Amino acid sequence: MSATGIGASVRRKEDHRFITGSGRYTDDINRPGQAHAYFLRSPHAHATIKRIDASRALAMPGVLAVLTGDDLAADKIGGLICGWMIHNKDGSPMRAGGHPALAQGKVRYVGDHVAVIIADTLAQARDASEAVVVDYGVLPAVVDTATAMTSKTVVHDVAPNNSVYNWHLGNKDDTEKAFKAARHVVKMNIVNNRLAPNPMEPRAAIGLYDKAEDHYTLYTTSQNPHVARLVLSAFIGIAPENKLRVVAPDVGGGFGSKIFIYAEETVCVWASKKVGRPVKWNSDRTEAFLSDAHGRDHVTEAQMAIDENGKITGLRVHTIANLGAYLSTFSSSVPTYLYAPLLSGQYNIPAIYAEVDAVYTTTAPVDAYRGAGRPEATYVVERLVEVAARQLGIDPAKFRQMNYITKFPHQTPVIMMYDAGNYNASMKKALDAADYKGFGKRRKEAEKRGKLRGIGFSSYIEACGIAPSAAVGSLGAGVGLWESAEVRVNPIGTVEILTGSHSHGQGHETTFAQLVCERLGVPLESVSIIHGDTDKVQMGMGTYGSRSGAVGMSAISSSKLPRRTSISRTASSR
Amino acid sequence: MATVSMTVNGKAVTADIDPRTLLVQFIRENQLLTGTHVGCDTSQCGACVVHIDGKAVKACTTLALQCQGANVVTIEGIAAADGTLHPMQEAFREHHGLQCGFCTPGMIMSAIDIVNRKGNDLDEHTIREELEGNICRCTGYHNIVRAVDAGAKAMAGPAKPMKHAAE
Structure with missing residues (x-):
């Protein structure tokens, strides 16, 4: 290992700008003549829009425009999309309700976008928003995940019982047999509550239109600018791809919430042509809570079948997944293919059957967040395992060890095949490190001091770097999950890597450079990583799901990196 | 509009501003020092902390006008003039x-x-x-x-x- 290659401890290259306050986050960027956008949002969870009167607002100082869903429709701008088709058990497609960037006819959650006010200053836009009169016909809300499908309140006409889809995975018959023959059955109702992602940097966007070239630029807080460009051009119809540049500069954390293509950035880029000025927007924290895609929100009935030897023989799960008021970009995949295939956990479970009902409610859209489906699966499995051990009177660590997969490769009943693993080794190490043997004594001692003491385990398995494209395509994904890298060696020996990955805290400018240093033997300072701009990097799928090491760096590694000798030859032949 | 004068990172500055302007807005938008960030709307997150007259203050919860005559130091002002980091x-x-x-x-x-x-x-x-x-x-x-x-x-x-x- 060299001093700066793979595995070396180096100072991060990107840190200098962050510690000196010279990072370039989207809201730090200003464009001459920029106008500011403020979104008027619904205060109601569910309502029809009878009338919007912007006349007073339009007369206020600095106001350039007040735009609504009707204006989007008139310009034939498409709605926001969900890019992963999930089918019902009967083969019919999921019920995708329309998702306009500005509400058309109806609002479906508190925070839903009703109008955008564009003015010279943000203060003027905010002031004017208070003068926009919206006549709402308030409707009953439906917010409870467990009962959404039996509610009389319908969120989208295409889904009369608020069902997005009813999907399943696994072997139902084998599972029924396992449960019939079981010596012991554990039953649990498990709630995985909704989370708000809250990266420290609120979302922001700047849309620009160049009249001379009929060309748009969008600066946006995105984890995947190429995906944003694809969706905005091919589906939403802002402009053909070659007339749309998307730049995701420094981004202050994402955790999944900045994967999706949102209403605000769509409106900013569309509106920049309409008002003839750059349109800048940034979210405040309240808006972030209201309208950044939320995570989790599952209600699950889970059951585990165990035989007379304490071996798990079956797992049966029925999950109701709340997808919120509209289908966000990857929402449909999260409680299906990112969830159910992980239900085997680290255990040898011969029969598994999962049924998932995804539902609409009048709440913020739910989509991938930090683990996206896998934490939900782990929680279900580990809670069942823990409760099973307690009910059977078996030590929870031992119960896990009795059921770990020990022969590899191991084909689970839920698509995933595990190639290698040694779960016992991890558990043994954990037991030693935690001095598990001494726990009983520590608990008694704590009791004497009036304190309760507990110890818990979680054995989990995670699917990340999800790929290959053909596999996910066959499961309904509308995009491939490849990654792209281009290596440029410049005449004096500096190296630039153009990567479709995006760093919003992950440190790619350092770690990707370390890979190149390792392979080419060049100094760390002479390697630059270029990401986040669709004009510079030809293609990419972005960063999420822990894919940038596995897929992004593999792309760099597989590229035809010149051999070390040719670098030094070029450098010396100046 | 109101006029405010203060010292920011050792430089005397004067500007006409909307009286509602928060110090963090003044710093970011008027002085174009974008190292100070806005992360919340409840004064909880601390991304906007600057020093006013030697004390840490959340710039999102201070009006620019309240800093009339003050000595304000931001993240951009703590390294040495030759670039040596604090x-x-x-x-x-x-x-x-x-x-x-x-x-x-x-x-x-x-x-x-x-x-x-x-x-x-x-x-x-x-x-x-x-x-x-x-x-x-x-x-x-x-x-x-x-x-x-x-x-x-x-x-x-x-x-x-x-x-x-x-x-």
């Missing part, structure tokens, strides 16, 4: 005390203030308590605490050679 900045880099960098200016400004008030030999408990007004969503705080500890010590005297972060 020991606290150096410590954050050395100890991997940042990932996305968005909370970092506020963390560094708060950290310097902690040292100003509590001295150079900080214990972990004190650092964690004092950082309650600064939120980070990336790091889990462990390395930030290490960085503040190291930065505090380094602020005590002549620069000592620093060890690389352990993890």
Whole structure:
């Protein structure tokens, strides 16, 4: 290992700008003549829009425009999309309700976008928003995940019982047999509550239109600018791809919430042509809570079948997944293919059957967040395992060890095949490190001091770097999950890597450079990583799901990196 | 409109502003110093911390007009004129005390203030308590605490050679 290659401890290259306050986050960027956008949002969870009167607002100082869903429709701008088709058990497609960037006819959650006010200053836009009169016909809300499908309140006409889809995975018959023959059955109702992602940097966007070239630029807080460009051009119809540049500069954390293509950035880029000025927007924290895609929100009935030897023989799960008021970009995949295939956990479970009902409610859209489906699966499995051990009177660590997969490769009943693993080794190490043997004594001692003491385990398995494209395509994904890298060696020996990955805290400018240093033997300072701009990097799928090491760096590694000798030859032949 | 004059990073500035202008807006939009960030609307997150007359203040909760005549220092003003980093900045880099960098200016400004008030030999408990007004969503705080500890010590005297972060 060299001093700066793979595995070396180096100072991060990107840190200098962050510690000196010279990072370039989207809201730090200003464009001459920029106008500011403020979104008027619904205060109601569910309502029809009878009338919007912007006349007073339009007369206020600095106001350039007040735009609504009707204006989007008139310009034939498409709605926001969900890019992963999930089918019902009967083969019919999921019920995708329309998702306009500005509400058309109806609002479906508190925070839903009703109008955008564009003015010279943000203060003027905010002031004017208070003068926009919206006549709402308030409707009953439906917010409870467990009962959404039996509610009389319908969120989208295409889904009369608020069902997005009813999907399943696994072997139902084998599972029924396992449960019939079981010596012991554990039953649990498990709630995985909704989370708000809250990266420290609120979302922001700047849309620009160049009249001379009929060309748009969008600066946006995105984890995947190429995906944003694809969706905005091919589906939403802002402009053909070659007339749309998307730049995701420094981004202050994402955790999944900045994967999706949102209403605000769509409106900013569309509106920049309409008002003839750059349109800048940034979210405040309240808006972030209201309208950044939320995570989790599952209600699950889970059951585990165990035989007379304490071996798990079956797992049966029925999950109701709340997808919120509209289908966000990857929402449909999260409680299906990112969830159910992980239900085997680290255990040898011969029969598994999962049924998932995804539902609409009048709440913020739910989509991938930090683990996206896998934490939900782990929680279900580990809670069942823990409760099973307690009910059977078996030590929870031992119960896990009795059921770990020990022969590899191991084909689970839920698509995933595990190639290698040694779960016992991890558990043994954990037991030693935690001095598990001494726990009983520590608990008694704590009791004497009036304190309760507990110890818990979680054995989990995670699917990340999800790929290959053909596999996910066959499961309904509308995009491939490849990654792209281009290596440029410049005449004096500096190296630039153009990567479709995006760093919003992950440190790619350092770690990707370390890979190149390792392979080419060049100094760390002479390697630059270029990401986040669709004009510079030809293609990419972005960063999420822990894919940038596995897929992004593999792309760099597989590229035809010149051999070390040719670098030094070029450098010396100046 | 109202006129405000103050010193920002050693430079005297005067401007006509909407009286509602927050100090953080004045710094970011008027002075184009974008290192100070806005992360919340409730004064909780600390991304906007600057120094006003030597004390850490949340710039999102201060009107620019309230700083009439004040001496304001932002993250851009703490390195030396020749670019030599402040020991606290150096410590954050050395100890991997940042990932996305968005909370970092506020963390560094708060950290310097902690040292100003509590001295150079900080214990972990004190650092964690004092950082309650600064939120980070990336790091889990462990390395930030290490960085503040190291930065505090380094602020005590002549620069000592620093060890690389352990993890």
